Amino acid sequence: MRSRARVWSIVVFGAFVAAATVLAQRSAAPPPASSRAQADATSRIAASAQAVLAALDEAGRAKVQFPFEGSQKTRWSNLPTPIFQRTGLRVGDLTAAQRDAVMKLLAAALSRDGYRKVVDIMRGDEVLRAAQGAGRASAPNAGAGGRGPSTGSGQRGPTFGEGEYYLAFLGTPSASAAWMLQFGGHHLAINLTLAGGDATMTPSLPAAQPATYSFEGRTVRPLGNENDKAFALVNALDAAQRGQAILAYRVSDLVLGPGQDGRTIQPEGIRASALAAPQQTMLLDLVREWAGIVTDAFAEPRMAEIKANLRDTYFAWSGPTTNGSAAYFRVQAPTLVIEYAPQNSVDHIHTIYRDPTNDYGAKFARR
């Protein structure tokens, strides 16, 4: 009898050891960072999305809604229509009231700077449409983008303009369940995944062509802050730091652009732990240009996460260091990839913003 009790006590102890190990593993992971501000932001965004749905007719609702899991999730690109054929609700097909509802949704989902950036990118594409000259001229609100001439086989040339952006909802807009807001067109891809109080805006692709243009008498540079802050940072490095940061080879394009989901490259450049405090502040300020596109309630915890990983963050540069030159740079950390890649010109910029651990909200799905 005593021996049986001893056996059971040993078995229970063994099970306890195994369970304690499992619990220790789980407790090592940070708890989900939800707050009232984030939950409120999700509610606002979901309500704005519902307002868009209410403004649409049945055909419009059918165009904008997609399953949460499916091919639409990764269907985004920097390329214009029809080189890349998007699906979803085309802004150019909307009435003024419907378009207003879409822009209000973007204003709810994005920070003030983020909204300005998106509008500037879209406006830049309208400038491109005007420069193209071959398109059928129309006001964006009238529902058209500029289209290139058609071929004999019906193939159309690149289509530019503010009307050529598309909205899609993956899943049902909700304050609690997971869903995704997708908005994009030429040189723009916003992929915002929301799950209750959690949100991630990765992967996203803000780009610009032209990178500088005039609108209503003022000079607009959609990605001007990104450019200027990066040049300021690289020029704040001393010779030894530059030796680590500046890559001795040409980087002609994004390495982790569209279609490169799930890949992590070996980081290069200077580690942020080798930067002085003011330089680290400059680096974080640069990163905020991407992390801060989303509304502040989600940008702040994202910046806190990036700051917590600062020691393991790398800054790499390729190209001249005089502002006004075409230079590539990359910021890479355990939960962050940012690339900025001029396309053989300072007037044509591609960028990418990723979280290799949480693109499309992969982390939320695991919880």
Place this chain on the structure above:
Amino acid sequence: MRAGSAAAVFAVAAVCVCGDRASAHRRDELLQAARVAVERNRVELELDLTPGIAVADAVIADIDRDRDGSLSADERDGYAARVMRAIDLSLDGGALDVRLLSAAFPEADAFRRGEGTIRLRSAVVLPRVADGDHRLAFRNGYRRDVSAYLANALAPQSDRIGIVAQRRDAEQRELTIEYVARGGAQPSLWLLGGIAGIVLAFAALRTIPKEDER
């Protein structure tokens, strides 16, 4: 004139009409993006080739050897083999025999629209690699006349490999990955805990006296 050729002529014409400001992305280069995954006993190579629309016809001509306008399976296989022959991979100075695992081609029209990417996936099983420092050298000699290159090591999936440095030529045609190979990975706490539990349980069972011993 074949429909495909007409489309190609249009594509080039559209570039001319639109000018540089209207270009969607690089037009006059074949972008070759290589990613190299180093494992303890294996190296995997991903190579994506994306021709700009101004060089699309040249790439199509490289594939479509019989000029019939379609890219047959044999032509695709032949093209992939020619590309791979232009790739050199070596470990510590010894040449490696890279085997093509798969090749995915878009339709020819996708090239002409400027969105077509050829995706070649290959791998090589490494000879027994001792612990310590190693140098894996990659060199891409395919279509140097029209190409822009990207070459990167992927972050290792295992702590048995530690990448120390990546060295490239100015155009990224050549990439040398310096890495350290280490012994077996540390077993995870999950594994240790599980083993500890099983061992203790097994020990406990052995202490149960058999019926005939009572």
